[in-house]
Amino acid sequence: MVKRVVLAYSGGLDTSVAVRWLLENKQAAEVVCVAVDVGQSDISDPDVLRDRALAAGALDCVVVDARHEMANEFCSSAIVANARYEGKYPLVSALSRPVIVRHLVDQARRFDADAVGHGCTGKGNDQVRFEVGTHALAPDLKVLAPARNWGMTRADSVDYAHKWNIPITATKEKIYSIDENLWGRAIECGEIEDPWNEPPSEPYTLTRQTTSDTAETVISFENGLPVAVDGVTMPLFDIIGAMNVIAGARGAGRLDMVENRRVGIKSREVYECPGALSIITAHSALEDLCLERDLAREKQRLEIRWAELVYDGMWFSPLKEALDAFMNETQRAVSGDVRIRFDAPGLMTVVGRRSDLALYDHGLATYDAADTFQHADSEGFVKIYGLGVKTWAARQGAQHSTPPRP
Numbered sequence: 001m002v003k004r005v006v007l008a009y010s011g012g013l014d015t016s017v018a019v020r021w022l023l024e025n026k027q028a029a030e031v032v033c034v035a036v037d038v039g040q041s042d043i044s045d046p047d048v049l050r051d052r053a054l055a056a057g058a059l060d061c062v063v064v065d066a067r068h069e070m071a072n073e074f075c076s077s078a079i080v081a082n083a084r085y086e087g088k089y090p091l092v093s094a095l096s097r098p099v100i101v102r103h104l105v106d107q108a109r110r111f112d113a114d115a116v117g118h119g120c121t122g123k124g125n126d127q128v129r130f131e132v133g134t135h136a137l138a139p140d141l142k143v144l145a146p147a148r149n150w151g152m153t154r155a156d157s158v159d160y161a162h163k164w165n166i167p168i169t170a171t172k173e174k175i176y177s178i179d180e181n182l183w184g185r186a187i188e189c190g191e192i193e194d195p196w197n198e199p200p201s202e203p204y205t206l207t208r209q210t211t212s213d214t215a216e217t218v219i220s221f222e223n224g225l226p227v228a229v230d231g232v233t234m235p236l237f238d239i240i241g242a243m244n245v246i247a248g249a250r251g252a253g254r255l256d257m258v259e260n261r262r263v264g265i266k267s268r269e270v271y272e273c274p275g276a277l278s279i280i281t282a283h284s285a286l287e288d289l290c291l292e293r294d295l296a297r298e299k300q301r302l303e304i305r306w307a308e309l310v311y312d313g314m315w316f317s318p319l320k321e322a323l324d325a326f327m328n329e330t331q332r333a334v335s336g337d338v339r340i341r342f343d344a345p346g347l348m349t350v351v352g353r354r355s356d357l358a359l360y361d362h363g364l365a366t367y368d369a370a371d372t373f374q375h376a377d378s379e380g381f382v383k384i385y386g387l388g389v390k391t392w393a394a395r396q397g398a399q400h401s402t403p404p405r406p
């Protein structure tokens with residue numbers, strides 16, 4: 001039994017039941033709850049959270065405001081890395097877990113705890129992110145994962161809460177499992193579990209179409225990060241919030257995918273990330289204009305790796321940190337504006353981009369009279385460029401002559 005555990009607390013059914021379960025099952029002598037605000041719209045009033053945690057048996061309950069930290073350290077790195085796991089998912093839950101871990105560890109030190117805890121099951125990625133993250137920041141702390149071992153169904157947990165007078169709002173029928181933060185919403189369970197079923201519209205909140213108007217928005221970037229929307233300078237947290245509204249109101253930013261979890265399970269998930277996807281789309285369009293070719297190509301390869309590492313719980317790892325250094329280095333020239341248009345339902349299109357540091361040179365690119373390109377130089381270049389292939393083809397002789405098509 002540990003003497004004191006700091007539990008990642010959402011105020012929901014599982015983490016509320018976990019408090020009592022840890023005490024009753026002699027896993028911990030004392031439980032301190034920590035709720036971290038990462039921009040989820042459904043975070044309960046701090047007083048309600050506290051009352052619920054204390055009713056469940058917690059020694060204390062702390063609510064931490066990590067909204068700007070989430071934006072400025074976590075979403076920002078994801079923007080710079082154009083992070084989309086398996087080419088699609090912008091890492092909503094994967095980005096918030098390391099923020100939560102950081103605060104769990106801080107609070108564990110403050111409360112002189114010897115363990116941290118989480119309410120994840122054994123089938124998901126979040127347990128990996130919590131535990132690997134904790135071991136990276138605090139190798140001495142133990143990690144407790146009550147929901148992985150307790151063997152209770154949702155109905156059992158509701159009964160358990162009633163038995164111990166824990167004031168929960170959850171009922172035995174819950175259809176979807178939803179995780180939410182500033183960067184978007186992840187939706188699992190219910191009929192979505194059959195990959196043949198079309199996702200129901202019911203669980204969407206950010207991307208409910210509320211207007212059929214087209215919106216054209218200019219996102220301005222400095223050194224790879226958005227600094228203004230339509231000329232209005234705002235903190236990154238507000239920019240993401242504004243783009244959630246502008247894109248979301250036109251139904252843009254939904255994803256439906258079957259993804260590979262770290263634990264080897266394929267799962268069907270739907271996401272709504274209007275802010276994340278519109279900002280990454282705009283950022284990547286600006287990079288097209290500003291990044292030198294070889295740098296852009298190498299960056300794209302490393303972006304895939306970056307997203308995999310973060311998805312797989314390796315936020316606090318030497319490779320991920322080294323890749324961040326690379327990503328940041330590439331952003332020195334990524335400043336300028338991107339025009340992006342949203343047409344209901346669900347279309348988002350980059351329609352323009354400009355930058356003082358653009359490598360796009362009109363004189364080199366144009367086919368009209370302003371052309372400055374030295375056409376004659378291409379002749380020698382192409383000959384030398386193709387020389388190896390030409391030599392190879394000549395050695396093949398007759399055998400190499402184009403075979404007849406079947």
Ligand code: ARG
Nearest residue numbers: 093094125177178179186269
């Ligand atoms: N599959 C996504 C991920 O691993 C979303 C997980 C959502 N978590 C949750 N507890 N519902 O990042």
